[in-house]
Structures are given as structure tokens and as C-alpha cells.
Amino acid sequence: DAKTTQPNSMESNEEEPVHLPCNHSTISGTDYIHWYRQLPSQGPEYVIHGLTSNVNNRMASLAIAEDRKSSTLILHRATLRDAAVYYCILRDTGGGADGLTFGKGTHLIIQP
């Protein structure tokens, strides 16, 4: 899987929007962009994924740059429960390995 780059940590206030960036300049045309998060003392959980168009679900929105070299996970109104490590992961649809390759992720801190 292609490499991603994320800030080590970010801080935000409760009930404010959070924009978590991810750079993936070597992304290939068949790579999907996935986001997972890991709450303290829990296993990772799926957040959202996309290929080219922006995506929305009940948890978050994913904004993908036109050249696909970067993306942003948007939490519209952060709560204390959103404090977690967020991982941006590229997954190849072209028959690549099925396992997830986790980087160090972004540690999101939410201030009350």
C-alpha cells in the first residue's frame, strides 16, 4: 500500500469542527482512501472511505483533493468521545494485500 503522512497530533475544542489532513502524494489510480480510528483501550474502528468524490456518513465527511494527493477527514462537531488516534490508510483494489497497513496516525485531543 502507498504511504500516507499525517500530523502526529491535533487539538480541538468540543462542539467545534475538526479537519484531519492526510497526504498521499504517491497514490495510484486504484487506491481507495480509508480512515479508521482507535479509541483508548479499544480496537480500531472504520470511519469512512472514498475513491475520488467527497463522501459523507453519519460519523464524518471525507474531502478528497482533485489530484487525489491529499484528503481531509472532517468531524463536523467534535465531542469528547471523538478523542482517538485517526489513521489514514490507502487500500489497493488491484489485487493488493487485504491487510491494513497502519502508520502512526494523528492523535486527536478534544478539550471540553
Add this chain to the structure above:
Amino acid sequence: DARVTQTPRHKVTEMGQEVTMRCQPILGHNTVFWYRQTMMQGLELLAYFRNRAPLDDSGMPKDRFSAEMPDATLATLKIQPSEPRDSAVYFCASALGQGAYSGTDTQYFGPGTRLTVL
């Protein structure tokens, strides 16, 4: 609410002992993964199965680790003999794999087994 379950949740053992960790994937999922998480290495893929057949175990130390799926509802990860460096949280995940189109399937993780080897 379907979930991946793992047992035990915590295990403390002494060096040299055998350790067995169990995972029950979500009913109907055909792909099972084993990951390990340490402070130093982060989350790493150890092995995975599709339709109970091992597809990749290249992340696993072959001499002491073994992974099996005796049936579709049970996956096991064994360490024999265990060593202090095996201390980590071991996660199982399951997915409904779509073969070559694996870029879109979602993995569901269990709560993990925290292993401490003294």
C-alpha cells in the same frame, strides 16, 4: 449488534509457556485477520485467512507463532514458547472479503487480548 469477540481479554504468563488466543469473527464474514500492537511498532498485520484458508502469514514469527481456523466461527493464535518481547495487544478483525476488490471491504476489530509475558 454483531461484534468480533476475543478471549481472553487479558493474559499474564511466564516466559516459555504456551499462549492461545481465540477469536470469534462476525457471523458470515469470510476473512479473518490477526494484528499485533506495541508502543514501538504500532499496529502490524500478522496473518489472515479467507474462507478458513491461510492467505498470508508473512508478518508472523514462524518458529513460535501459529494461526489456525478450526471452523468458520473460531480463529486461534498460538505462541509456543512465549517470550517477553511478545508482550503486546493482539487484535482479531473480520471482514466480508471480496477477493480482488479488497480495497473497499471494511474490517471490524475485536477488543483485543492484552498479553504480558514475564
